[in-house]
Amino acid sequence: MYHPQVSRRVAIQAGSVGLLGLGMNHLEPLQAMAAESPALPTAKNVIYIFLSGGLAQHESFDPKPDAPEDVRGEFKPIQTQTPGVMISEHLPELAKRSNKWALLRSLTHPFNEHSQGHHVMLTGRSDLPRGFNASRPNPTDHPCLASMVSKLLPRQNNLPPAAVLPEKLIHVTGRTIPGQFAGVMGADHDPWFIEASRFKTSEYIHGAFPEYGFHRWEGPTNPENYRFDAPKLELQHGMLKDRFRSRLNLLSGLDQQRRALDQAAGVENFDRFRGEAAQLLTGEGMHQALDVHEADDVIQEKYGKNTFGWSLLMARQLVEAGVRMVQVNLGNDESWDTHENAFHNLKEYLLPPTDRAVAALLDDLDDRGMLDETLIIMAGEFGRTPRIFTFNGAKSGKPGRDHWGPVQSVFFAGGGIKGGNVVGASDRQGGYPAVDPYTPEDMAATIYSALGLPETVAWYDKFNRPHQVYHGTPIRELL
Secondary structure (H helix, E strand, C coil): CCCCCCCHHHHHHHHHHHCCCCCHHHHHHHHHHHHHCCCCCCCCEEEEEEECCCCCCCCCCCCCCCCCHHHHCCCCEEECCCCCCEEECCCHHHHCCHHHEEEEEEECCCCCCHHHHHHHHHHCCCCCCCCCCCCCCCCCCCCCHHHHHHHHCCCCCCCCCEEEECCCCECCCCCECCCCCCHHHCHHHCCEECCCCCCCCCCCEEEECCCEEEECCCEECCCCCCCCCCCCCCCCCCCCHHHHHHHHHHHHHHHHHHHHHCCCCCHHHHHHHHHHHHHHHHCHHHHHHHCHHHCCHHHHHHHCCCHHHHHHHHHHHHHHHCCCEEEEECCCCCCCCCCCCHHHHHHHHHHHHHHHHHHHHHHHHHHCCCHHHEEEEEEECCEECCCCECCCCCCCCCCECCEECCCEEEEEECCCCCCCEEECEECCCCCCEEECCECHHHHHHHHHHHCCCCCCCEEECCCCCEEECCCCCCCHHHC
8 A cells, every 4th residue: 555646665665764763753644644545444543352262153243044053053143233144142232233343254364273373363473483382472473463553553641552451361271372472573562461350270260250250161150359450550658749750850851961971772662661650650541541440330330340341441441541452351261262061151151241341342432432443353363163062071061162263253343444244254154264265464454454554564673674564455345
């Protein structure tokens, strides 16, 4: 993509000069170029809802009512407000709001393993990086989408550009899932992790605590020691905000003299980190954004007073405060990995809070005039197998679906997305794309395009080497 009155060479040069190497002030003109293209609406913010474990496409956004029983499953489809578009009966609130969202039913990648799928869908890259390790993140990993947005977009209100909540993705075995960090960009570009859901256990407990906690095979479990909270951002005892600001002003004056003598690498990063810390400590907006329990009780009830609801409410408050991208991990420890007892767990514990919270997010953003400027994406690391079967060793003795990278459904809303729209299709059994296959690279390109980033954009490493951002093509049928 390039401006019709600007040559591609000039656009490439503008991208290479403006991004990261010589200051973010050059980015806004490039975004303006992209915004002038009628095919590429722009958004200010992104909320990426990530369903760790893998959402079953048959039981959510791509039902197959005419397929054999061992494919179609137990759930019935319902008609949405969009003629001809049907989704699961357990997503009734989203069905009522189909004019606000779109579906991509043909996203595909080659991986069926959790860590590989996480890395692919959190980075928007289907090629595994050099030295990839499924058990831990590596500095050679591809940058996650949140880190890419953080590096490419200017910060607002001096706040961290990207955040992840309510917890890091850490498997019950203790391994940290790769793909959720900055990787080759460097750890200083990792997203801001807001640990609001700090309950851990050696048991296989999943779901939206405390209202929807569950064991895969035992049913409801709501641990008494679980809390949903946000980190407390506090000044040292006895230090008033005015005194803190005066110290910052004094330090800034000294820094101006120091910079005249010392231009060593790393000074700008230190200043940036200190500025972020000061804003977090003194800014009322950030405190309010993190404190979901102080939100109006009617709003809390609409979202749901559980981890799913509070997480999406916090995401809305954060983008309103100025955070550019928020990744929301809906579920604890691969909650959506419905190998067994799938239909009961989806019906009772997973789909209801998701339906309620996402519908509330759409309404809340719309009511505040923020939906058109906030792009929402909801996906997992892969889909689920077309056929249902009972796994050997399944403690519940009840069937489910296995991991399945060849196809999944991805939910899009806001940020220039055309509502009531379905792009792509899976085959009759929901196992492979039937038409218009798209990749995680295309999903990532759609995010970048909606944010107004030109396809010539690049980011630069510490050796000033350029790295392309786009590895796919925006899915223009969605926009």
